[in-house]
Amino acid sequence: MTDTSTAESAQQAVAPPSRWTLPIVLAAQFVTPTAIAGTAIALPHISTDLGSNPTALQWVVNGFNVAFALATLVWGTLSDRIGHRQTFALGAIAVTLGSVVSAIAPNLLVLDIARVIAGVGAAAILTGSSSLISSAYEGSRRTHAFAIFGTVNGLGLALGPTISGALVSLVDWRGVFVVHAVILAAAAVGSRLLPAVQPAAGPRGPILDLSLLRNREFLAMCLVPVAGSIGFVTLLTYLPSAFSGIKNLGAGDAGLLMLAMTIPVLVTPLLIAQAVTRFRGLTVGVVVLLSLGALLLGNAGILLLSQGNSFVWVLVPMVLLGLGFGLPIGLVDGHALSVVPEERTGTAAGLLNFFRIGSEAVFVAGYALVLSAVVGSKLSGSAADDTAAGQFGHPDVYRNAFVTTVIVLIALLAVVTVAIVAVRRRSSAAAPGSTSPENDAPADRSASTAEKEGTPA
Incomplete structure (x- = not known):
């Protein structure tokens, strides 16, 4: 120490x-x-x-x-x-x-x-x-x-x-x-x-410093936006193409339908921040679990689109996806930066955002690869390219490819969910009296300051 x-x-x-x-x-x-x-x-x-x-x-x-x-x-x-x-x-x-x-x-x-x-x-x-x-x-x-x-x-x-x-x-x-x-x-x-x-004064570490990932609570927070990339950003990018490829919905109508996903993202962060400061039992960990649950349910529910149902049936899953992505936005950033030494908040922000942006790039590209591969196994040439791009013409082929891709998303999301829960559980178990480097992090600064102000963190 x-x-x-x-x-x-x-x-x-x-x-x-x-x-x-x-x-x-x-x-x-x-x-x-x-x-x-x-x-x-x-x-x-x-x-x-x-x-x-x-x-x-x-x-x-x-x-x-x-x-x-x-x-x-x-x-x-x-x-x-x-x-x-x-x-x-x-x-x-x-x-x-x-x-x-x-x-x-x-x-x-x-x-x-x-x-x-x-x-x-x-x-x-x-x-x-x-x-x-x-x-x-x-x-x-x-x-x-x-x-x-x-x-x-x-x-x-x-x-x-x-x-x-x-x-x-x-x-x-x-x-x-x-x-x-x-x-x-x-x-x-x-x-x-x-x-x-x-x-901060003192010795300087390497430009590429990954040592903060030994802090399990910080690592868990870095994995939360990865879950958002898998469960939300991929579908935000490609769900309009699915509406077109399966239902022949125009771009304008698809854009309006996507509001069911995006509006919750806009209103949730401020509402959850007020709730966290008001209700002591509503911790960051609880919010993260609610977020992961909503993403899993939303992805499972979005498969209803493949069953020939009305668009009304996918509105609830889309709202769940928006809630799942919006609940931890901002809250996770603040908590992640509060559990590392203050003089290393820049490094922490860089790592957190690398997980966020990097996972978005990887999984959005991965979604396209899986979808194209499944479509390509059924069609060839320009028909495969046009169908994978969301052009209406082979709705059954696109539907099968969409179902396969979303099932892959659900499996990946489940793996990340288990990883987050496991890492946080190990962090909680090691925290009392631990002096290991992995957990040699300050207490949440937001919480300590809030106690001084008489406000729950």
Whole structure:
């Protein structure tokens, strides 16, 4: 154990948050899920202007996602070294630069490179944002701030395609990136108003630091967004194609139906944050279990779509999916960063977001691979490609492929659920009186501060 003087020297100096902290952080953060969820809708228009090379075109999306996922690991450690405000500012500058170059790109190669730059910057924004909130707020204020943070993430994810589609229709595909650049340029300028968090003194570890994963409670929290990627993000991406391929539903009607999944994501984080602070028995662990249960039930229920039932029958499973994804958003981030040493919140944020973004990229791609493989076993050539893309024509083939893919999702989700429960159980069993490195983590800072304020964590 470290002595008091060492612990004090390791503490980061944090200036109090200004009234601009949340607006600046949230404005920048809104762009990130919007860029992930909304850029794909511009691809047909980009292909018209810059060419339709399928590999280069897909890297407009994949380049951003891969760079985003990998860079979160590096930015996490760098944030602890150079400061969270500086990390946020550098990220805003990088995304602004990448967006400007994207808006004026003369060909797909330049656009792909610009998107990689933007992905690296988005990782810095996400890491800096969550670290700033964790360091600047305490107790119930931190819980509330992370709830708003989660709501904004959900809002960007849910409205990204709608906003991007409107911009493409009103302006052009380049207008999507212009809007990103304007918002992030303003955030970069406004970063001067964010609280300064001085890097902790002491020896520096490696840039790629995975040692925090020995903290079982933190590891369990990192696995929660993996469950969300499997059980929600995959279906958010491909369920509209299933509506088309099985039921011949148009894009507009499918978009309206998807509100059953997205609206719960928008309203749940703030409601659950208020409930957690009000009811002592409603702990983070309970919320996580409710989330996992809702995701499992929602995925099982969505199989009703394959039985020829009315769309009404899939509305309840879709709401369950939205609740399952929305319940832990923000809450898990706040709890995960509160169970690690304060001077390592940047590293923790980087690891958490690597699990989140990396799992989204892996399982969304995996869903497409499984679906295409099953369709390809029944059809060939353009018929297989068109059916896998969700075009109506072979509904029975698509239905069988959809059922197989969702069953795979349920199996994976069950494995992750068991892993989360097992890791948290081992963490609870080892915690009393344990001095092992795996559990040598501080008590939840949110809880200790809340006790001082008289508010349950």
